[in-house]
Amino acid sequence: MSVANELAGGPVVLYLATAIADRIELEQKIQALAERGYRLIFCPDVTALLQSAQTRTRHAGTVCIAWLGGGLAEICSAAVRLRMLCPQIGILMQSEATDSAMLQALHSGGDQFCPKQASLELLAASLHSLQRRLMQIPFIPEPSATQEWVLDQEGWTLISPVGMSFSLTSTERAFMVCLLAREDRRASHYELMCAVASKTDVISNPPSALHINRLGVLVSRMRRKFSQGGTTLPIRSLHNWGYMFAANCQLLLDGARD
Incomplete structure (x- = not known):
């Protein structure tokens, strides 16, 4: 049928x-x-x-x-x-x-x-x-299921499903690599904070409120960057746990280097 x-x-x-x-x-x-x-x-x-x-x-x-x-x-x-x-x-x-x-x-x-x-x-x-x-919501066609995001250029460029490219800072790159490398594209506050922290940072598990706030500021800046480029960044907060990338994404990191 x-x-x-x-x-x-x-x-x-x-x-x-x-x-x-x-x-x-x-x-x-x-x-x-x-x-x-x-x-x-x-x-x-x-x-x-x-x-x-x-x-x-x-x-x-x-x-x-x-x-x-x-x-x-x-x-x-x-x-x-x-x-x-x-x-x-x-x-x-x-x-x-x-x-x-x-x-x-x-x-x-x-x-x-x-x-x-x-x-x-x-x-x-x-x-x-x-x-x-x-039944009261107007119908808007969904994008093709084959469309997906791509983290390219050894993790330094995130490409949207419609082909728009966004360069990432070193901190944004570390955040995205950590998020996308995990199962179901989600990671805890602790995992993400360990990925973006400097060598002098001491990260507790679970992280302190200060460190969780730092992640929140980072995500807000990334969302604003993509929004200014006419694109919605599909990063979602998982309440009291971490973050998730709520879309398909290829992770192209062969030969990646910091």
Whole structure:
């Protein structure tokens, strides 16, 4: 079945299904969603989720919602990447319902939050509210999925998906190399501070508030540099932990030297 035919059946809900605690309960939720006109598609991991989201949000007039359930760190990381790559998708996040968890989820890009033990009625109502809001947003085509950033010239030049080049300072280069070399393109405050610190700096783990503030100033300056060049730098803060580069990026460092 083509994506266009699939979407004609109603709003699509992409479910991040990395950990299914109660399959019977999940089947009940699927049935409840189907009765309300939603089509649920399982995504076994974040990569599959991003691919499905990018494919489906390119079709004008479609409504696509990502339902992220699982560990807080995992769903927040997924939300950051979704918000960057698919800004028009709706994001429903479901985890433990503490104030800190809900704040972190919403700061990561979520639109709605449901407690982990939410009833079918609450889940369906949240999806309906999000669907209603999304239907009022004008459609803007997404860029090609093949487009990606490139850190080139031994790490001294960051090239945007549309080919704009930005020269990096030695500190910016160290920050970007550290960030992009890590799994999922994210690194902790401690890892990043160790990468950009001078030889005389003494870095504690976790870093002091002063050092974390230094990272914040660095990121703000980089965002401003790219913004002045007409480009949004996809660096996202991960609350009380570190930073993430929320886009695909080639890291070309063969023969790199400091």
